[in-house]
Amino acid sequence: MRDIKGILFDKDGTLVDFQATWFAVGDRLALQAAGGDRSAADRLLDIAGxxxxxxxxxxxxxxxxxxxxxxxxxxYPEVEPAERAEMTVAFDRITAEEGALQSVPLPGSREAVASLHASGLKLGVVTNDSTGGAEKTLAALGIAQLFEAAYGYDAVARPKPAPDAVHAFCDLTGLKPSQVAIIGDNRHDLEMARAGGAGLAIGVLSGTGTRESLTPMADVLLDSVADLPALLRVEVS
Incomplete structure (x- = not known):
């Protein structure tokens, strides 16, 4: 553990309560996509997971x-690529604003981040939300200043599970991938850790991932990010 000098956090399900934050936002987007038809919106939510x-x-x-x-x-499978790109910009704006407004921090997450930062570790966020959405949410939680950078899907050529954000974080901080721990609640996070050569792949059970889905890919499985300081032998402030 002493070789770990930096941590890349997933956002939703790791720092933020995914279910409490995102159902209302997803429901609004689904209703919009369904033209206000409740049954159709429910079908869209179903196929999205x-x-x-x-x-x-x-x-x-x-x-x-x-x-x-x-x-x-x-x-919107029938929509042309150019129109989809415009729709993505609109979705990014809605999710950035609403995600920040609705964001519910997971218990102990802010305290854990503050302790890890105070210990001298370099911290970053990597998410498949937009970069703007990540930055707005971190600001809303009052912890934006504790992170070196936030990488959304639009900040790198290839989003998770590709390792691009790991490489970007290492370029920024001067760390080696083997000195970086990655923590997240989905297989995408752990697959990114493996692909990027991260020193530690940590799964958390505070989001949508399950013990069954995360165990095969995780070096360590924690109940939540609140347990991370103890794992890394960092005193909680």
Whole structure:
């Protein structure tokens, strides 16, 4: 653990309560896509990964782990690429604003981040939300100043699970990938860690991922990010 000098955090499900934050936003977008038809909107939510019986988004579903561009491609398959690109910009704006307004921090997440930052670790965020959405949410939570950078799907050539954000973070901080721990609640996060040669791949059970889905890819599995300081032997402030 002493070789770890930096941490890349996933955002939703790791720092932010995914279900509490995103169902209302997703429902609004689905209703918009369905022209206000409730039944049609529910079908769109279903194919994007919402489990109505369990009232949560499924692990590794498009809504839980994908980008706005992937959601639009799923919901508007008949739309031409140029129009989809315009729609993605609109989705990015809505999710950035509403995601920040609706953001609910996971218990202990802000305190954990503050302690890790105070210990001298370099911190970053990598998300398949937009970069603007990540920055607005971190600001709303009052922790933006603790991070070196936030990388959305639009900040790199290839979003998660590709390792581009890992390389960008290492270029920025001067760290080696082997000195970086990556923590997230979906397989995309852990696959990115493996692809990028990260020193530690940490799964958390605070989001949409399950013990069954994360265990095969994780070096360590934690209940939440609040347990991370203890893992890295950092005193909680």
């Amino acid at each position: 919402y489990d109505f019986e369990r009232r949560c988004f499924k692990a590794d579903s498009v809504f839980a782990a994908g980008t706005n561009a992937e959601i639009i491609a799923l919901w």
